[in-house]
Amino acid sequence: MTDADRPQIRVCLADDHTLLRDGIREMLSTEPEFAVVGEASSGPEALALVMRLRPDVLLLDVEMPGPGAAAVIRQARRVAPETRVIVLTMHDDPDMVHDLLEAGAVAYLLKTILRDDLVAAVRSVVRRPTQSVLLAVSRETVERLDRQKPRTNGTPLTSRELEVLRLTAEAMSNAQIASRLFITEATVKRHLTNIYAKLQAVSRVDAIRKATAARLIKPMDDRPSAR
Template sequence: MSTPTRRQIRVCLADDHTLMRDGIREMLSTDSGFTVAGEASTGPEAVAVCVRLRPDVLLLDVEMPGPGAAAVIRQVARAAPQTRVVVLTMHDDPDIVSELLEAGAVAYLLKTILRDELVAAVRSVVRRPVQNILLAVSRATVQRLDRQRPRAAAPLTERELEVLRLTADAMSNAQIASRLFITEATVKRHLTNIYAKLHAVSRVDAVRKATAARLIKPVPQPPVSY
């Protein structure tokens, strides 16, 4: 009886240096658990390739032609929410780390990491819930991040929490409206207020931030084999 083949983790590479993309592609190709599904050399190309190919992970460089890494991350979160963005950069800067994690990146890695560390990080962000964030930065950057206070968010009302919990359960606006005996327009209004209070850019981002802040309980993740 043959053993079932594990599904490969599909990765897209976004870096304006061809040599860097070649190196990462070669590293990942040595592991049968990965496949490089696509590549991009600009921010807009990175968003387009995620929309077209729906990869599990986007490895994103910080400095590329286009609107900037934070904008790219937000656009990917809206257009391809199943894709988890891992920042891979030379910049060990707490301000950049904070900005990109707040934008929705699930990991921030330095290009000085070893191959095994990169492979482990990519596997981890796929296997674990979206609110888990990995860092591979210097001790000084971590210490500065620890000293920085997150932006205070306005408290959510009980109704907004109800809407957010049902959103976390992957319910549509229509399903939430039916469950709470309210209109879809009211659900949309609550979601708009939730986004503003949590500084979120999407449903997934709102759930991730609310879970990280312990406003709602984490959604149990089904076991996945790779």
């Protein structure tokens, strides 16, 4: 079968920035083998599209309204296991790469990649689905991923999520945590969303309680006084 005889690759775009979605749609529309069949601006909208359209590829941004990217990926994989999820983000974060690939993403690409690289990635995850996951991140992130050891403490939380949770347990606000860890408040919120999902918690207090019971963090009474 020649490339001209192959069915089109059906793509859904999920990003809360309309201008970016427009740009990606226009870019992909110049390739005859691609068809953008749906667009979403939140996690729930993305899942609804996946359930209804069963696209070949979901191009997913990380920071959108909704349950968080990892939860969206897991649910998308459950309802449409044939859909290949490609993460397209500005975040060059080893912990995030690890978590989203673990959730079921087949590629993690930075939004700074070239047009041809994005086209090649979308084509590759569909035409060659058995190959290794695709990464387009910094060399530092790849090296840190290579150095990561399997977690032996029985928790699904990443090291950064544990840091956020410990500071949350110290009654720090999102702004204070962001300042302490040199990250944005949006990133803190994303980590908390992932923490809630992994611990099946409904609030900060609930997450702290469950993490303490599971010995992931120390009880407050065991912590050194800050005074």
